[in-house]
Amino acid sequence: MPKRVDHDQRRRQITEALWRIAAERGIEAVSIREVATEAGMSIGLVQHFFASKDEMLMFATSHLREKLEGRIRRGLTALPEPATPLETLRALLVALLPLDHDSREETLVGIAFFIRALNDPVLATRYRQGRDQLTAAVADQLRAIRRDAKTDLEPTTETRPEPTTETDLELTAETLLALVEGLASDLLLGRHSPQQALRILDHHLQTSTRGLTR
Template sequence: MPKRVDHDQRRVQIAEALQRLTTRAGLEGVSLRQVAAEAGMSMGSVQHYFKTKDEMLLFALEHRHKLRTERITAKVLAEGPPTPRSILRACLVEILPRDPESEADFLIGVAYFIRAVADPAMAKVFGEGTPELLQFFAGQIRQAQAAGDVPASADPAAEAAILWALADSQGSEILMGHRTPADAVSTVDYYLDRLFGA
């Protein structure tokens, strides 16, 4: 058992080194060698845990998702009893790059997107996350409908797609410096007001 924990810690250590490099130096230029140096490990050790850069990126993505889910859960619970609206808002705000932490998360997603554009196999792996998130959003909307907080006429699947688009597209524009985080959050609130309105 102690050995297993150590392996997990090593993978996290490598993922975080990769993350620091991608955030600083762009996404495509990062080599396994640089990651090893940044993590303070040998190339051999890094390759023991990850055979390819893509394997490493995938682990890093999952690691960031796990941390993000923990952050969102803590935030939602701190605000009082969670509601579908407070959960959806926390998810969308947390996806938007607003600080170094969430910017790093978003950049990992962009790194995958860039690889997936040219590589259908990567697109398949990368894509498994979004339908899951859309189903989660749609489930929250259905709960709100059951409680009478969202009109029955709303289509949960379409609403989930719209909410995801607001985080995804506005996130890209924040990254480009074309939209402020505050503007993006206010568009999210505007849309939630409308969805949860009469």
Template sequence: MPKKVDHQARRTLIADALMRVAAASGLEAVSLRHVAAEAGVTSGMVQHYFATKDEMMSFALAVIRERNEARVTRAVGALSQPLTPHALVRTILVELLPLDEQRRADGRVALAFLAYTAVRPAAAARMREDTDQMVTFIADQIRAAQATASAPAALNPEHAAAGLLAAMEGLGVYLLGGQYDAQTAVSALDDHLSLIFTG
């Protein structure tokens, strides 16, 4: 009887190898040969699952997205009820900051992918969708806080959400670069959140 191959597991194995190469050496070091060597498979196997570097990168980013979603779901599930918009948004954004080694490795790949897509608009489509969804979600939470008068009524929810997301991303870059430590980054994020959710 032929051995059953778990194709999703193989794709994930290759994507994990790609992320290790990218996190250690940058995306310029990512090639079929390097990823195959890191994964302990042949270049032919990598090509079987990913015809192009863009396909490999998109799949790796999807793996990071799934990890982030799992972390956020666990953290939100641990919050006390009832949830406030402020607590919900804070929990999500803190979970997305690269505050431990796994999140730092994922963050380095995501940052490299962002630079990669800057000159490849087609490859950036899913990233734009994710950003739009996050801004919409945060804006909805700001509106909910405004409805209970805990957030300033004059605040434009979309603009505030976009700025908050950009602040979190910028803090993440500084964490990855070593300019900020975790306490500084989280305190700065908390100050931004307080301005938006309590005025």
């Protein structure tokens, strides 16, 4: 009786081979022949699952997003209950940093795809959508921080700072994600250690959310 092959498993195997090539040599080095060699498969078998390089790349971007979402979920799940909005925000941002081997490889692959997206409208659209979703998630946590702070305030005649606007929250969200991207680059280059990167992130989180909690 012929052995049944898990198609999803084969696709993941091919994608992981593509990732290794992209992380080491960039997307331009990716081809069906190179991926087949890296995966230990025949070209025909790879083409059975992916008719073209572009089809492989689009599947790989979806897999990359799933990996990132998994990292974020694991980071949030590891938080003690009940987690504060600030703790949740920190865990989300930490999950975006290349702090270990797997996240480093995923970040390198993401950079390779980003470079290709500069000249690929379809990939560029997917990247913008992903970034918009991250920005919205960060902004949601900032709103939760502000909401909790308002709940904790006691009535007073003391003059309060001007309320934080939606524009302020969106700008803060964008700034935090820009900081994480910069820290990711420094981690990849070895300019910062994971401990230094986390210290910088914590410092900026403290200063950028101070206005929301007073």
